[in-house]
Amino acid sequence: MQEITGLELSPKKVQYLKFLLKKGDLVKTTDISTELNVDPSTSTKTINDLAESGYVDHVPYRGVRLTEKGREFAEFFVNRHNILSLMLSHYGLSSEGACAEVSRFEAFVSKEAIDTICGSMGHPTVSVCGKIKHSSCNLH
Amino acid sequence: MQEITGLELSPKKVQYLKFLLKKGDLVKTTDISTELNVDPSTSTKTINDLAESGYVDHVPYRGVRLTEKGREFAEFFVNRHNILSLMLSHYGLSSEGACAEVSRFEAFVSKEAIDTICGSMGHPTVSVCGKIKHSSCNLH
DNA sequence: CAACCTTTTTGGACATACACCAAACATTAG
DNA sequence: CTAATGTTTGGTGTATGTCCAAAAAGGTTG
Structure with a gap:
């Protein structure tokens, strides 16, 4: 890991x-x-x-x-997408709108920020784009 | 305009x-x-x-x-930065953390999304990074 | 006001990321 | 085992962004 x-x-x-x-x-x-x-x-x-x-x-x-490494990264990327989409949906963007918007910028958001946001949201398990796992979230 | x-x-x-x-x-x-x-x-x-x-x-x-065009864009860019920083600060990021994070991805967030977020926040006038003007916000 | 020093620009080269096309190559179907 | 299909290679092109060395412009001072 x-x-x-x-x-x-x-x-x-x-x-x-x-x-x-x-x-x-x-x-x-x-x-x-x-x-x-x-x-x-x-x-x-x-x-x-x-x-x-x-x-x-x-x-x-x-x-x-x-690879195993690739799978770990991919899972993080999916979680990041879902957490950011959920966040934008809290500010009035539709599911599709949030998802599309996030797709453009997600690659530039750090894991550190995602972990903080995720913790602040209470580690939600469902987003507007799919489910969220927390195996890789550093803030338990 | x-x-x-x-x-x-x-x-x-x-x-x-x-x-x-x-x-x-x-x-x-x-x-x-x-x-x-x-x-x-x-x-x-x-x-x-x-x-x-x-x-x-x-x-x-x-x-x-x-130019006049450049100034309009620059003002939007500053507002976008400030609104996104304010949003991230709502999820536990420090002022500096939010600012640094936003600096990496702000160029990929649409004005449409910013206007929606801004409206959802009630058109705040102060962010963690500076003041916010609303002259260019389409959802007044 | 001319020579010199400093600032700024130009020209050339390079790196990364991403894309397409045409040709070569491997796989699979008949 | 040949032909059609699917995949890769090699070549090229665009867009950003970077630096270095050399040229050009500007400013300063005897």
Whole structure:
């Protein structure tokens, strides 16, 4: 289990990891390119970056799978998304609006801030976008 | 007065405009490079970009000044920063923590979201980082 | 008012992130 | 085992943002 600052990955790479976690198991690079609306060659290249950094394992022509490290990060990314969406929804944004807004900036919010916000909310278990787990929250 | 989506400028350029508004009047490109910790040649280049897009006027070797358009955007950027900082401070972040956190992601939050949040807060006039004006808030 | 010193800009190079296209390559279906 | 399909490689391009070295402009002072 490694330190997560929350600022390790670019917005696009965060999207990749969240999608990989949602799909689970072995995912085709083509599924990713379809989901994220990019050329298949783009997703292959990005996946190779993520593999080099140890977030995924890539078996060429076969598919991609999160590593243990990748899974931990992906779970944090999903929680971060959900906590931020819940927060925005408290200020009058619709579920969809909050979700869309958060998707643009979530990659730049630190884990430290998320833990603080999460604690301040009383560690909610449900957001407007999905459920929230607290295994990685440092403020128990 | 033109439409502002809030997503027009990159994080760095938002910083430039906020600094220019704070300093007011004619600002040396060297002051900017000192403030933002970049090489003077970097600030000159970025200022030229902003001048091409109509946010500033640049008189070479003399200084930089916000245009009317630039001033409107800069005021929105400052308000956005302050509203988001106030929001985060409601969830347990310190003034400095909220301010630092917001500085990283503010460029990706839309004016539409800010107006909604601002309205939901009852149009506060004071934040943890400075005062808030409401001239540009669409939900008066 | 000319030479010098300082400030600012220009030009060139580089890094990161992201994207696409065309061609090569592997897998799978028939 | 060949053809169609799916995937990767290599090449290129755009947008940001960065620095360094050299040129240019501005300011200062004998």
